[in-house]
Amino acid sequence: GAGVSQSPSNKVTEKGKDVELRCDPISGHTALYWYRQRLGQGLEFLIYFQGNSAPDKSGLPSDRFSAERTGESVSTLTIQRTQQEDSAVYLCASSPVVSEKLFFGSGTQLSVL
Amino acid sequence: SQQGEEDPQALSIQEGENATMNCSYKTSINNLQWYRQNSGRGLVHLILIRSNEREKHSGRLRVTLDTSKKSSSLLITASRAADTASYFCATDNGGANNLFFGTGTRLTVIP
Numbered sequence: 372g373a374g375v376s377q378s379p380s381n382k383v384t385e386k387g388k389d390v391e392l393r394c395d396p397i398s399g400h401t402a403l404y405w406y407r408q409r410l411g412q413g414l415e416f417l418i419y420f421q422g423n424s425a426p427d428k429s430g431l432p433s434d435r436f437s438a439e440r441t442g443e444s445v446s447t448l449t450i451q452r453t454q455q456e457d458s459a460v461y462l463c464a465s466s467p468v469v470s471e472k473l474f475f476g477s478g479t480q481l482s483v484l
Numbered sequence: 485s486q487q488g489e490e491d492p493q494a495l496s497i498q499e500g501e502n503a504t505m506n507c508s509y510k511t512s513i514n515n516l517q518w519y520r521q522n523s524g525r526g527l528v529h530l531i532l533i534r535s536n537e538r539e540k541h542s543g544r545l546r547v548t549l550d551t552s553k554k555s556s557s558l559l560i561t562a563s564r565a566a567d568t569a570s571y572f573c574a575t576d577n578g579g580a581n582n583l584f585f586g587t588g589t590r591l592t593v594i595p
Contacts, residue, residue, distance in 0.1 A: 375526075404582065413572065414527075414585035421581055430582075462526065470576040470583055471515065475526035 373397070377463050377476035384453055385484055392448045392479045396465030403446050404473060405438055406462045414462065420446060421469060453483045488573045488586035496592040503560040505589040507573030508553075514576050516549055517583070518558050521570045530558075530571075565595045 376395040384390050396403050405417040416430035420440040431437070435453075440446035450457055460480050464473035488509040497503050507516070515534045519527040533540045533549045533556070540547045546559040560567055570588045577584065 402581070406585070413587040416582055416584060419582040427582055460525065464527075469581045471532060472517070472529045473519075473527070473574075473583060474529070477526045 375463060375465055375474050375476035377461075377479050379479060380477060381480045381482075383482045383484065386455060387452055389449065389451045390453055390481065392450075392461050392463075392481070394446045394448070394463030394465075394476060396443070396446070396463070397467075397474055399443070400465035400467050400474070401443055402466045402469050403440055403443075404464045404466075405446070405448050406464070407432075407459045408462060408478075409459045417448070417461075450481075453481075455483050457481060458483045488575055488584065490571070490573060490586045490589040492589060493587070494590045494592070496594065497563055499563060499565055499593055499595050501563055503563050503567070503591055503593070505558045505571050505591070507556045507558070507586055509556075509573070509575045509586075510554065512578040513551070514578060516547075516556050517574045518545075518547060518556075519572045519574060519585075521572065521588070527572065560591075563591075563593045565593050567591060568593045 378393045401422045403420040406414040408414050418438045419427040435451045438448045460478040462478045464475045466473045488507050491506045517532045518530045521527045531542050533547050544561045549556045570590050572588045573586045574583045
């Protein structure tokens with residue numbers, strides 16, 4: 372497709388389980404971002420990838436969170452040993468130019484029971 | 485925190501009226517952007533204004549930037565019910581390569 376694709380769109384999991392969220396950026400976009408948005412709140416920066424450079428992981432809230440991206444392709448965000456406070460919408464975005472005009476996916480709604 | 489702050493948190497107006505939202509930020513920037521979000525999912529880019537610009541227009545949108553006050557405003561003229569959404573400002577960090585989003589303004593346009 373032409374836009375940023377995220378899967379799954381919804382994920383319900385039990386506390387303590389691991390989850391993996393996927394993001395397919397727009398082809399040719401070198402920059403890829405992950406954000407978390409809790410209900411009724413703003414976007415919380417998690418991690419940023421730019422080409423083959425080392426990612427900016429400064430926003431990851433704990434060592435249970437990790438993300439990978441191979442080159443300029445798909446990215447996966449993994450949350451280990453999920454907790455109830457991890458429940459949120461996880462948004463992925465890509466852009467052709469660093470820090471300009473991000474294109475967002477529709478997000479993954481994660482619910483930890 | 486670099487995160488911007490929007491003001492007001494919520495705004496309710498009648499269709500046809502103008503809506504003004506404000507954003508304040510904390511450090512120097514290269515650009516400031518405004519995004520719109522419907523129904524708590526993906527955001528859509530509206531407009532980008534660079535640090536050397538003071539005003540920019542796009543259709544019914546007008547954005548101003550005052551770098552001395554570290555603030556920006558988004559004006560939506562002749563509002564429509566379809567403009568109902570949350571609006572966020574986003575700033576880079578002068579040299580950083582990521583974008584920091586504000587807390588958003590929830591706009592409700594009453595038909």
